[in-house]
Amino acid sequence: MVKSMTGYGRAKQSRNGRDITVEVRSVNNRYLDCTVKMPRSYIFAEDAIKSKVQKAASRGKVDVFVTVESLGAEESVMAVNEPLAKSYVAALARLTQLGGGMVKGKFAVTDLARLPDVLTVTKADEDLETITADLCAVLEEALAAYTSMRETEGRKLAEDISGRLDTIEAITARGEVRSPQTVAEYREKLLVRMNEVLQNTAVDEGRILTEAALFADKVAVDEETVRLRSHLAQLRGMLGSCEPVGRKLDFLIQELNREANTIGSKCSDWQIARDVVDLKAEIEKIREQVQNIE
Numbered sequence: 001m002v003k004s005m006t007g008y009g010r011a012k013q014s015r016n017g018r019d020i021t022v023e024v025r026s027v028n029n030r031y032l033d034c035t036v037k038m039p040r041s042y043i044f045a046e047d048a049i050k051s052k053v054q055k056a057a058s059r060g061k062v063d064v065f066v067t068v069e070s071l072g073a074e075e076s077v078m079a080v081n082e083p084l085a086k087s088y089v090a091a092l093a094r095l096t097q098l099g100g101g102m103v104k105g106k107f108a109v110t111d112l113a114r115l116p117d118v119l120t121v122t123k124a125d126e127d128l129e130t131i132t133a134d135l136c137a138v139l140e141e142a143l144a145a146y147t148s149m150r151e152t153e154g155r156k157l158a159e160d161i162s163g164r165l166d167t168i169e170a171i172t173a174r175g176e177v178r179s180p181q182t183v184a185e186y187r188e189k190l191l192v193r194m195n196e197v198l199q200n201t202a203v204d205e206g207r208i209l210t211e212a213a214l215f216a217d218k219v220a221v222d223e224e225t226v227r228l229r230s231h232l233a234q235l236r237g238m239l240g241s242c243e244p245v246g247r248k249l250d251f252l253i254q255e256l257n258r259e260a261n262t263i264g265s266k267c268s269d270w271q272i273a274r275d276v277v278d279l280k281a282e283i284e285k286i287r288e289q290v291q292n293i294e
Helices: 040-056 082-099 109-114 128-198 205-219 222-239 246-266 270-290
Strands: 007-015 018-027 032-037 060-070 076-080 119-123
Touching (some): 007 128, 040 060, 040 128, 082 109, 246 270
Parallel strands (some): 032 060
Antiparallel strands (some): 076 119
């Protein structure tokens, strides 16, 4: 079944002390354009995320939004800058000596801890592979919802296009019936005109048949309708395909439009001309729908 290029999926999980939320959304595009927006500290997982998206979609502008919230403080480590602390202690002792008794009071450990850069907070070493695996696991859940939505919309598009193909087939059938009738009507009109002009003179039946044959060859649409039906059959087959067929469908729609234009240029009958207008209107509606198919 065909898939739409428009979709949305969201997933949220708590994994290894982190709340991970992933959103995937996409709109129509001629090719695959994937953009990942995530915290800079997790940018190392961007390539893995894009690789997952490329397996799930072949066309469309896909935006992936990743947010990560830590659930605990185990990621941070408090460290003492020992050389700096010793320097502070030595400097304070020296100041006491230089004060000659003018400096009173004692310095507590808490006073030392308040001094700049004595205590530093650093992040603990993280397992990048584990974090990447966690992000991808949440991404896969979001992609599953995203793909489900695309498939649902794809079914709706296929149903609409299929109905319009039925309409085109019915219009084509009317043209196939009407085309030979126009030749017979032309032959009768030609006979009446020649009788009016020649009056009592005998009309050359052979000449009438020749003119009618030339007219029939000029307005014949048999080849066009055969190709139209062939294109319609291919379109129906592609609508049931599980592979990306958007580009192929777009090409066939162009071919349908070309055959409709050829029929329109050949016809001199108002009924066929009206049918061609209806035919092109249906083809245009299908073309608009095909733009949404992957």
